[in-house]
Structures are given as structure tokens and as C-alpha cells.
Amino acid sequence: MNIILYAVPFFFLLIGLELVLEKVRKTQYYRTNDAINSLSAGVLSRMIDIVKALVPLTIYVLIYDNFALFQLTETALVCIAAFVLYDFCYYWNHRLGHEMSLLWAAHVVHHSSEEYNLTTALRQSSSSIFSWVFYLPLALIGIDPIVLISVGSLNLVYQFWVHTRHVPKLGWFEWLFVTPSNHRVHHAQNRAYIDRNYGGVFIIWDRLFGSFQEELDDEPVIFGLRSSLKSWNPLYANLQVYKQLWQDSWHTQSWGDKWRVWFGRTGWRPADVAEVYPIVKTDLTKFEKFDIPLSTFSKIYCLLQHSLTTFIALLLLLNINNLLTYQQIAIVVWVLYASYSTGMIMEKRSVAPWLEWFKHSTLLAAIILIPLPTWLFWSLTIPLAVSMLGAYLLQKSSNQSSQLTSNVIESI
Known part of the structure; x- marks a missing residue:
């Protein structure tokens, strides 16, 4: 928490720098309403974390104290290993966050912006309640809770800078690390890019497990969701998919589908519900960003x-x-x-x-x-x-x- 809190001034300093580049290069990567919505989601996420943080950490400490297989000394090598292993766990947490409906319902808010700038990095979920489970293996191998918090915070801080359109491809760096280019792909709604590039710091996990996609010169990224949020309400942004899953589960006649709605593949809907309550996906050939002009x-x-x-x-x-x-x-x-x-x-x-x-x-x-x-x-x-x-x-x-x-x- 402290690392992230101390990083906040640098976040806003970099946002200010990006706004200067916006002016100099005459780009249109920022809109006031979208940026405020992203920043508001970030503030809400920090607030909700206060309420929900203690239980997951308590479980992690319980497993660490009673079931850890090794007693690891907090050496530099152990901390580096913890940093790498944390990102490996993050990869699977992130990947399943795109592949399972219930987990996607929490993660979707981060992808709801139709812009891509440094404020998008702060558009975090307030409703994620299962992500901590993916890091429990680190307790079993003896990663101290304080080390976990530290490497987790560093992982999150690293991810901030990759949310920009002002940085091009970075040569050899693209092969090992998450960069602005390969993370732009992750935020795309283009069919060629959907559900790719899940790494937080290291892109090698995507290369190893078949989820990597390079940013293509002939396929400009269209940011956002195929089912557009169409709202500047940060609370609704956190609840929209939960609402849809609840409605689908309620309306379907099949008891099996009532369960599958929540734990099935993201985007899957019962046939009887999809027929009566269709969801129109964005036609990317006629894509227009959601906007309400303000004075x-x-x-x-x-x-x-x-x-x-x-x-x-x-x-x-x-x-x-x-x-x-x-x-x-x-x-x-x-x-x-x-x-x-x-x-x-x-x-x-x-x-x-x-x-x-x-x-x-x-x-x-x-x-x-x-x-x-x-x-x-x-x-x-x-x-x-x-x-x-x-x-x-x-x-x-x-x-x-x-x-x-x-x-x-x-x-x-």
C-alpha cells in the first residue's frame, strides 16, 4: 500500500507529461469525461480495498505460518524470485479474469475506456474478490507476506507506464517485458487482438502459453469493449456485468445454465436467454466513441x-x-x-x-x-x-x- 501511495505523485507527474505531449503532438488521446471516469474508478478501488483487504491477507498469513514448505530468508535472490513468481501468478489471475464470466465481471472495468492513456492505468476494479486466491501458492513455498505486498505493489507500479500511445515498439525489450505496444493489444476490441497479452511485467508468459499477439501495423487498435459501457458512472462500470450475469441466470430455464452463466466462458449466454434478450455487439466498421458533450x-x-x-x-x-x-x-x-x-x-x-x-x-x-x-x-x-x-x-x-x-x- 505504501509503495503505491508514494508512487501517486509520480503517476500524476507522468500524466502531466503525457498531457504536454498531447498538446505538442496535437493528438486526441484524452477526453475530460473519460479521464475523470478512469481516475474516479481508481479512487473507488483504493477505497474499497480498505474494506476488503484484511480477509485475504489474513488467509495468506494463516497458510504461510502453518503450511509453508520452506523457511526462506529475505535475501535479494528470494525477493527477485518472489517478483518473478508473483508475475507468473498474476498472468494466470489475469488470463482467467478474461476467460471466466464471474472473474471478467470484476476485471471488465479496467477495459471499459475507449481511450488509452495513463489515466486508463488507474481505472481499476472495486469488485475483485477472488484474485487473492491465485497468490496462495506463494505462501506455501514460504514467501513472507511483507515481501508479497512489496512485489505486488512494484508489479502494479510497473504496469502504469505501459498505458500510453506515445511510446512505439521497443525492439528487443518487446521479447521479455510488457511494453506499451503489446499492452495496447491487450486493451483492444479488434477480433485479432481480443484476449491476448496478459503479463503484468513479463511478456514471456504469453509467449510460453500461446497468448501473445504483436501489435500489427495494418490493424490499428480500437480500444474498449464490444459491448460499450455507455456511461460515466464509475459505480455502474463496476456492476454492469454482474447485473447482466444475474439477469441471464434468472431468466434461463435450465438449472445447469443458471450455474454455467457465472463460471462458464466469458461471453457465453444460455440460448433461450440470448434469443429473447440479445446483446448487440459494437460494429467496428461503424465504431464511434461514447461521448456526451460538456461545456x-x-x-x-x-x-x-x-x-x-x-x-x-x-x-x-x-x-x-x-x-x-x-x-x-x-x-x-x-x-x-x-x-x-x-x-x-x-x-x-x-x-x-x-x-x-x-x-x-x-x-x-x-x-x-x-x-x-x-x-x-x-x-x-x-x-x-x-x-x-x-x-x-x-x-x-x-x-x-x-x-x-x-x-x-x-x-x-
């Missing part, structure tokens, strides 16, 4: 809201040992709600301004009722005041737009 003011407002939400999430992560359980849960719930509310603004939902007012009211109440250090008081009060003014202007603009639409309809 410049709305974009700035959403960026401010995301920044405020991220700041509060970071406060939780940095002070988690000093907070009571109910305080941790309250902040997590507020961050979830705030992320959802920002998504509703980006979707131009009529309820969005009211969601914002409720969010601002709860934060204002917390500032008034809870004794805070002076620096924190002003760090929250100033952006909150600006946010409330922005919410007022946003609601006023929304009301004017609705009135104009009503006048046009009446004139017709």
Missing part, C-alpha cells in the same frame, strides 16, 4: 469535484490508522457518493445538481461539527465554497437549458 464550465467544475474527492480519499489513506472504523466507513461512503454524483453531471442527468447540493451539505456539516487543524479547515472550506458557487451556476444553466428546450417544443 468548458462543466468540465472545469467536474475536474474540481474530482480533485476535492481525491484529496479527501488521500486524507483517509494517509490517516487511516488514526481513524475509528465508523469514521473510515463514513469517508469511504462519501467518496463513493461523490464519484457517482460527478458521473451524473457528466451524463447531464437532471438529478445531478441536487445530488451535488446534498454532497456539499454533508461536507459542510462535517467541517462545522468536526474539529480540524487550521490547514485542513481551509483546504476543505475554500474548494467547498467554490464548488457551491459552481453548483449554483451549473443548476442555473441547467434550468435555462431546460426552459429553452420546453419553449422550442411548445413552438413546434
